[in-house]
Amino acid sequence: MPERPSRPRPRGTRPGQRPVGGRPPRVDVTRLAAHEVLTTVRTQDAYTNLVLPAVLRKHGLAGRDAGFVTELASGTIRRRSTYDAVIGACSARGLRALDPPVLDALRLGTHQLLSMRVPAHAALSTTVDLVRHVANQGAAGFANAVLRKVASRDLDDWLQELAPAREADPVAHDALVHAHPAWVVAELRKALHASHPDDDVSDLLAADNVAPGVTLVARPGLSTRGELPGEPTPYSPHGVHLDGGDPGAVEAVAQRRAGVQDEGSQLVATALAGADLDGRDERWLDLCAGPGGKSALLAALAAGSGAVLTAHERQLHRAGLVRRNLTLADGTAVPGAGAVVVGDGTRPAFAPGSLDRVLVDAPCTGLGALRRRPEARWRRRAEDLLELVMLQRRLLAASLDLVRPGGLVLYATCSPVLSETADVVESALAQRRDVSLVDLGPAFAHVPGSRGPLEGTVQLWPHRHGTDAMFLALLRRD
Incomplete structure (x- = not known):
């Protein structure tokens, strides 16, 4: 984990000592930036990965400082419940009695003390200064007492004390x-x-709980994997794991001939594009297209087959992101890209039986992408499942109506939860005699351990494949 870069101390002070005089100490800008990320995510339901770049730009942070803020904010959000248990054990007030800005600062301090290579005195003093900045002197004294108790043990000792026996x-x-x-x-x-x-x-x-690296995708006909820096992905023929640095600085990415895309998402697009199809193969649809990463890869693959991809998205602002992904930096369209249509995916404005291939990357709990969206685990509730499953079933049913006899629908979710995956597919098969499940096993023979919960389906896993936990099921309209 990143270690806090050293900064010059005020003249005449020792490590951890505050400057003398009447002025309050300046709060460390990296801790302030991380606190701002936590505040924005908490109060605006924002996504950590979208908030971070704006906060880093605002404070003029780059390089090691940017890496420190990213690990501090993301790691704190990711391990929030564990840190809350530790803080609660060290505070007689209880978590509910703490003002949210103070609790966020304590979480940041606890992450530094228990999970980062930050010296204890630095974690303590900078967090106390941060609490003084966002609250007051009394809160700073309280934070100092709590964090000293936190620092008295390492993380393993705290977990041994607080966690019930497995x-x-x-x-x-x-x-x-x-x-x-x-x-x-x-x-x-x-x-x-x-x-x-x-x-x-x-x-x-x-x-x-391990932050994923950056994976790039070369869009066929526009770029090649060989021109992208990094190690080739083991399963997708189009990807590389970026060695480091800013992906936006890669020429092909800057020109949108390539993009940033998890290997699991790449495999969703290639599974649909590469499936055998008898007869006409001209009209493809991405039914839930936003923000457009899969659409861009599908469009490039469609162009290679002489087909055109239409992208469909319900939300207007997400449709704008799709259009951007389907447009190269010079203003020309990605080959194979057709219209971007805004509308309700459960009632799409396409003639029944008019399409050849449809991707349904359905809205879901997102529990397969917790590596890259650390806040998602704390936002979703078990009661969200029913509404999402009903939507998923309607989207799959609508897509099956859109394809012609012999046409293909790939149903995918970024969640392995059975009610969102196997149950949705089984329901569709039970309700329609004109639909059959196509075995994806041969296409994923090179991906060991990818067998899904239903025979013929695929389930990818972070701990097995280093990807998001994508579920894939391919259905044919008979």
């Missing part, structure tokens, strides 16, 4: 140790054991 309550144990809500642990355990009964869910939960 033998007695495995869900509660894993929820605290790996910082996932208990209902999420239970759903992921059930989903993992449906495909891999011998896997330990703790390996999956631990993988969720």
Whole structure:
């Protein structure tokens, strides 16, 4: 994990000593920036990965400082429940009595003390200064007392004291140790054991807590994998794992001939584009296209087959992101890209039986992408599932109506939860005699351990494949 870069101390002070005189100490800008990220994510339901670049630009942070802020903010959000348990054990007031800005600062300090290579005196003094800045002197004294108790033990010791025994309550144990809500642990355990009964869910939960690297995708006909810096991805023929640096500085990415895309998402597009199809193969549709990463790859693949991809998105602002992804930096369209249509995916404005291939990358809980969206685990609730599943079933039913006899629909979710994956597909198969499941096993023979919960489906896993936990099912209209 990044270590806080050293900064010059005020003249005449020792490490950890505050400058003398009447002026209050200046708050460390990297801690202030990380606190601003936490505040924005908490108060505006924002996404960490979208807030970070704006905050870094605002404070003029780059290089090691930017890396420090990214790890501090993302890591703190990711492990929030674990840190809250530790803070609660060190505070007689209880978490509910703490003002949110003070609690956010304590979380940042706890992450530095327990999970980063930051000297204890630096973590303590800078966090106390931060609390004084966002609250007052009294709160700063309280924070100092709490964090000294936090620093008295390492993370393993705290977990041993606070977590219930795994033998007695495995869900509660894993929820605290790996910082996932208990209902999420239970759903992921059930989903993992449906495909891999011998896997330990703790390996999956631990993988969720490792920030993913950057993966690039070369869009066929526009760029090649060979011109992208990095190690080729093991499963997608179009990707590389970026060695480091800013992906926007890569020429092909800047020109939008290539993009940033998880390998699992690349495999969704290639699975639909590469599936055998009898007869006409001219009209493709991405039904839930926003923000457009899969659309851009699908369009490039469609162009190579002489087809045209239409992108469909319900939300107007997300449709704008799709258009951007389907447009090169010089203003020309990505080859194979057709119209971007705004509308309701459960009632799309296309003639029944008029399409050849349709991708339904359905809205879901997103529990397969917790590595890159650390805040998602704390926002989703178990009660969200029913509404999402009903939407997923309607979207799949609509897409099956759109394809011609012999046409293909790929249903995908960035969630392994069984009610969003196997149950949705089984429901569609039970309700329609004109639909059959196409076996994706041969196409994923090069991806070991990718068998899904239904025979012929695919389930990718962070701990097995280093990808988001994408589910894929290919259906044919008979």
